[in-house]
Amino acid sequence: MLFRSVILRKPVRRRKIIPRVPSFGQQGWEVYHSLVSLLVFGSVAGMIAFASRSGFRTRLYGPIDKYGWEWYVATFVIALLVHDAYFYWTHRLLHHRALFRAMHRVHHVSTNPTPWAAYSFNISEAYVQAGIGPLLLYTMPMHYSAFLAFMTWQIAFNVIGHCGYEIFPRWFLMTWVGKFLNTPTHHAMHHEKINGNFGLYFNFWDRLLKTNHAEYEERFVAVTARSLDSRHPLRPPGDPIADFLPKEKPRTSLTGVRSWHL
């Protein structure tokens, strides 16, 4: 209640990309599957630790001087680019009709995402997502803290991407940064429409492969314009519960999500 009345004041609430409150059932589903994902990520970390003790060491290193600051910064940037490509292509695969139901449907139960949806995966998808860790750790010499910074970035970006609110300014997509960095609207549309907008951090692959939703930029402008224009409230004027967003009806069956494919 405090969060809703203090943090989510009207200008912020108008930034809700899909203007409905996600159902309690959906949020419970997301929390449960995030905990499952956490166990999977923990098991992968345990396997890496066990492998290292058995002599199959990662390429993590300690003293920065070993490769210098240039390499330190470069590894962070390379990690972002590699993860972005890894996510785009595995995500496209997960949308293939042969894999979608078995591996990716859990994530798409969240048609109106919340921050809890960021790691709401089934076990097999959680292992795919965790794969970026060993891929980087065994192929590229990376300083401990650079890897930690990469992990912090990926968690923060993923949670913001699923937060359900547009955080960037209205003019953002007109800047060069906005052309290449994805926004919460971009990923919310992926959850809402299923096909299209497959990218993670950057818009390179979606632009190159023409998989951005045609209405992406239009939707971004519409969402960000709402916060400026008091004539566009989320509820019609005079509504007795105008301070509250309409609630979605809880799903009676969480298996009811449609199977969408490329």
Ligand SMILES: [Zn+2]
């Ligand atoms: Zn997807």
Ligand SMILES: [Zn+2]
């Ligand atoms: Zn998502």
